[in-house]
Amino acid sequence: MEKTISLHDLPIGKLGKVKSLTAKGGIRRRLMDLGLVENTMVEALRKSPFGDPIAYQIRGAVIALRSEEASKILVKPC
Amino acid sequence: MGLTSKSTWIGALKDEVLFGILDTDGTVVALAGNPNTGKSTVFNSLTGLKQHTGNWPGKTVTGAVGTFQHNGEKFTLIDLPGTYSLLPNSVEEEVARDFICFAKPQCCVVVTDATCLERNLNLVLQVLEITDRVVVCVNLIDEAQRKKIHINLERLSDMLGVPVVGTNAREQVGLDDLKEEIYNVSTGKRKTSPFKVEYDETIEKAIKPIQESLDPLLKGSIDSRWAALRLIEGDTRIIDTVNHALAPLQKEKLNAVLDEAEKILKSKYADADEIRDAIATAIVLKAEEISKATVKFENTQYNNLDRKIDDILTSKLFGIPIMLLLLSLIFWLTISGANYPSEMLAKGLFYVEDLLTDLAYSFGVPEWLYGAVVLGVYRTVAWVISVMLPPMAIFFPLFTLLEDLGYLPRVAFNLDSFFKKAHAHGKQALTMCMGFGCNAAGIVACRIIDSPRERLIATITNNFVPCNGRFPTLIALSTIFIAGSFAAFQTFVATITVTVAIVFAVITTLMVSKILSQTILKGLPSTFTLEMPPYRKPQIGRILVRSLLDRTIFILVRAVMVAAPAGLVIWLMTNT
Numbered sequence: 205m206e207k208t209i210s211l212h213d214l215p216i217g218k219l220g221k222v223k224s225l226t227a228k229g230g231i232r233r234r235l236m237d238l239g240l241v242e243n244t245m246v247e248a249l250r251k252s253p254f255g256d257p258i259a260y261q262i263r264g265a266v267i268a269l270r271s272e273e274a275s276k277i278l279v280k281p282c
Numbered sequence: 283m284g285l286t287s288k289s290t291w292i293g294a295l296k297d298e299v300l301f302g303i304l305d306t307d308g309t310v311v312a313l314a315g316n317p318n319t320g321k322s323t324v325f326n327s328l329t330g331l332k333q334h335t336g337n338w339p340g341k342t343v344t345g346a347v348g349t350f351q352h353n354g355e356k357f358t359l360i361d362l363p364g365t366y367s368l369l370p371n372s373v374e375e376e377v378a379r380d381f382i383c384f385a386k387p388q389c390c391v392v393v394t395d396a397t398c399l400e401r402n403l404n405l406v407l408q409v410l411e412i413t414d415r416v417v418v419c420v421n422l423i424d425e426a427q428r429k430k431i432h433i434n435l436e437r438l439s440d441m442l443g444v445p446v447v448g449t450n451a452r453e454q455v456g457l458d459d460l461k462e463e464i465y466n467v468s469t470g471k472r473k474t475s476p477f478k479v480e481y482d483e484t485i486e487k488a489i490k491p492i493q494e495s496l497d498p499l500l501k502g503s504i505d506s507r508w509a510a511l512r513l514i515e516g517d518t519r520i521i522d523t524v525n526h527a528l529a530p531l532q533k534e535k536l537n538a539v540l541d542e543a544e545k546i547l548k549s550k551y552a553d554a555d556e557i558r559d560a561i562a563t564a565i566v567l568k569a570e571e572i573s574k575a576t577v578k579f580e581n582t583q584y585n586n587l588d589r590k591i592d593d594i595l596t597s598k599l600f601g602i603p604i605m606l607l608l609l610s611l612i613f614w615l616t617i618s619g620a621n622y623p624s625e626m627l628a629k630g631l632f633y634v635e636d637l638l639t640d641l642a643y644s645f646g647v648p649e650w651l652y653g654a655v656v657l658g659v660y661r662t663v664a665w666v667i668s669v670m671l672p673p674m675a676i677f678f679p680l681f682t683l684l685e686d687l688g689y690l691p692r693v694a695f696n697l698d699s700f701f702k703k704a705h706a707h708g709k710q711a712l713t714m715c716m717g718f719g720c721n722a723a724g725i726v727a728c729r730i731i732d733s734p735r736e737r738l739i740a741t742i743t744n745n746f747v748p749c750n751g752r753f754p755t756l757i758a759l760s761t762i763f764i765a766g767s768f769a770a771f772q773t774f775v776a777t778i779t780v781t782v783a784i785v786f787a788v789i790t791t792l793m794v795s796k797i798l799s800q801t802i803l804k805g806l807p808s809t810f811t812l813e814m815p816p817y818r819k820p821q822i823g824r825i826l827v828r829s830l831l832d833r834t835i836f837i838l839v840r841a842v843m844v845a846a847p848a849g850l851v852i853w854l855m856t857n858t
Contacts, residue, residue: 228555230371233562234811237367239401239570241563250592253601254699257708259592259814263570264398266588268695268812270702 209281212258212274214248220279221245227276239263240277308349308356309468310385314378314409315393316402317364318815320421322346323451323824324393325361328461352461355469360387366401368408369562373729376519382412383504384523389468391460393419396426396433396448397584397816400573406442407565410476411508416444417463423448423456425818430580438576443475452821478507479568481561484550488514488543495539496524499532511561514543516554588816592692601696608689609718609784612680614777617757620672624754627671631664654853662849663842669754670841671834677753678829681718686820690715694812704792705799706743707736708810714740714747714791718784721749722837735803739795746791748783756780 214220222244225232239262240246247261257268269277315321329348346361362381363374382390392409394402399420406418420433439446445463449456466472480486492510500506504523512520528536551557594600635656642652684690690712698708709731717724724744731737748756760779761772 232555233367233369233371233558236559236562236566237369237371237404238811239404239566241566244566249589250596251598252596252695252698253598256699256702257695257810257812259596259695261585263401265401266585266592266814266816268698268708268810268814270698270708270810273810 207280208278210275211246211248211260211269211277211279212271214246214279214281216248216250216258218281219245219247220281223278223280225277227273231273231276235273235277238265238267246277246279308358309389310358310360310387311464311468312360312362312381312385312387312390313393314362314382314390314405315364315419316366316395316405318813319364319393319395319402320451321364321393322361324391324419324421324449324457324460325359327451327454327457329359350461352465355465357461357464357468365405367405368412369558379412380519382409386413386503387415389415389417389464391417391419391464393421396420396423397429397431399433399577400569403569403572404565407477407479407568410442410444411478411511412505414444414474414476415467416442416474416476417460417467418442418444418446419460420446420448421451424450424453425816429584431584432578432580434576434578438572441477441572441575443477445472445474452824479565481511481564482550484547485511485514485557485560488546491539492536492543495536499524499528499536503527513540514547514554515558515561585816591817592814595689595692596695605693605696606781608684610777610781612677612684613753613780613784614773615680616673616677616753617777617780618773619676620754623672623675624668627668628664631668635660635664653857654850658850658853659846660849662845662852666841666845667838671838673753673757674834674837675830678833679825682825682829682833683820683822686818686825688815688817691812691814695814698810698812700792701795702810704796706739706792706795707731707733708812710736710740710743710795713744714788717744717747717749721745721747724749735799739798739803742798743791743794746794747787753780756783 208223209220211220211222222240222242224242225235225240227235244263249259249261249266251258252268257270258274259266259268260274313321313325315324325346325348328350330350348359348361350357350359360381362378365372365375365378368375368379368382381387390409390413392402392406394406406416409416418438420435420438423433426433433448435446435448445467447456447460447463449460451457463472467474481489489507489510492513493506496506496509500509504520509520509524513524524536525533547557551560595604638656638660639652642656693715694708694711697711701708701710710728713724713727713731715724716727721744724747725741728737728740728744731740757776757780760783761776764775764779
């Protein structure tokens with residue numbers, strides 16, 4: 205069993221590899237449309253001035269996710 | 283996974299016909315693409331001014347229709363809403379998919395962003411599953427060059443099996459080639475062999491018999507492989523469509539095939555969600571593979587400059603102050619810049635009023651007619667124009683400049699946490715900002731919010747921010763009541779007052795949003811995914827034209843249309 209953390213807890217500037225999505229339904233679809241499938245590399249770029257949302261580099265695009273969504277993405281830090 | 287009948291797909295199809303597209307004599311071409319790919323620039327460059335916008339029937343989604351000529355052929359271009367995918371999660375995606383699927387355009391152009399091709403290929407692959415007649419337009423090729431991203435367009439075209447054209451729509455680069463390929467594909471001069479994503483063995487095994495039994499039924503009206511995939515995914519829309527097209531006996535036969543497929547799928551997948559995941563994943567991975575084979579990043583740090591700008595513009599320390607400063611600067615430029623032209627306009631227009639008065643007297647026009655037309659209608663219209671036109675002509679280009687630069691998504695990023703606390707959508711920050719430009723535009727922009735509840739909140743609260751049309755009143759009031767007592771710094775104090783009023787408006791918006799979402803519009807915040815596109819060099823010329831023509835003149839005409847009868851009514855009330 206690999207050690208995973210939620211994407212929301214990935215430190216800024218660090219890379220993580222997507223292991224699974226715990227989101228269901230529409231949110232899950234939306235996240236997958238962004239290219240968040242298994243083994244996708246994601247980089248935590250920056251926090252917004254009030255800490256939430258956080259911007260991530262996902263497959264060449266910069267996408268901001270709120271903690272609600274980011275915590276439903278499990279990543280393995282690397 | 284039986285077929286259930288309850289839909290109105292024929293009605294929906296009819297709506298599309300009513301949109302006035304299918305009865306045009308030209309060749310119908312659909313324009314699809316991700317948001318922020320410069321899709322509308324491609325649309326504008328292809329059609330020029332020969333276009334009009336309209337609402338999709340029954341939907342809160344606007345679409346533009348335009349025409350262009352090439353090789354003596356007339357083409358009607360439909361600008362579909364920008365979407366990331368064709369799996370319908372939102373109204374936009376539904377509109378885009380239904381159009382490609384049911385309206386059967388002779389050609390579908392997918393506009394992609396050269397600087398972010400991989401993500402865009404996701405949509406391309408999905409479109410290729412529905413239709414053979416596709417042209418891929420790799421736009422922003424200049425931006426890619428600047429970032430030292432090399433794209434092998436020939437290789438991409440070989441891999442996708444459809445024509446690929448590199449364009450820089452802003453500078454009109456590559457558009458003739460694009461038109462030529464649209465012509466070739468839509469007339470059938472160029473045969474395409476679109477690449478179809480292959481899924482895992484289980485899925486392929488399950489869809490094959492479905493596809494075979496659908497083939498004779500659909501008769502090529504809808505791609506049978508694509509329809510089969512949607513059926514095993516449990517896509518109700520397609521199930522209904524197929525259902526309506528079939529006689530009872532055919533339905534029974536198809537249901538038997540579907541049951542068989544379900545058994546095969548059960549061996550690997552627990553439910554339709556897992557099948558959907560597998561399909562979505564396969565497409566994403568294929569996009570990755572194609573991108574790896576065709577895109578070369580000479581400089582892996584190509585986004586460094588954007589990152590550095592974001593480091594400042596969205597930083598904890600400077601993010602909010604810079605935002606307030608920028609907004610104040612815009613208001614200050616608007617206030618101080620509008621004063622003089624406003625005066626000049628008023629002088630000019632009232633000089634014309636004097637002329638009209640002289641004219642009326644010399645022709646012996648009856649007093650009541652002169653009063654109603656000149657003192658009532660003309661005078662009110664003159665006031666409205668001289669008060670509204672200068673601030674709008676300054677504010678809109680400045681605001682469009684921020685929009686064009688890519689700054690507005692950063693505003694949403696900075697402010698989202700407030701909107702989240704108000705149980706509203708982060709993109710409401712954007713519609714609110716648009717509201718400063720024009721409440722009507724802000725309300726129209728609310729369609730970018732997916733959840734109906736949050737969209738309604740954004741729509742209702744948009745009025746709380748003063749739009750540009752209301753600024754003159756705000757400025758006048760603050761100059762008279764507050765700034766008036768500071769003779770030396772009048773403009774400065776007026777600016778501060780207006781800025782405070784705006785901060786107050788934002789707070790009101792948030793409070794009312796919160797109250798609404800806790801009372802009559804109860805619900806949890808929906809997903810928030812906000813793309814922060816790369817900063818782009820703004821096109822000053824286009825900004826001026828777009829903001830002056832599309833926004834300023836448009837709003838001014840509407841204002842005059844209201845002001846003219848209102849002026850008449852006011853005159854009648856005061857003089858009879």
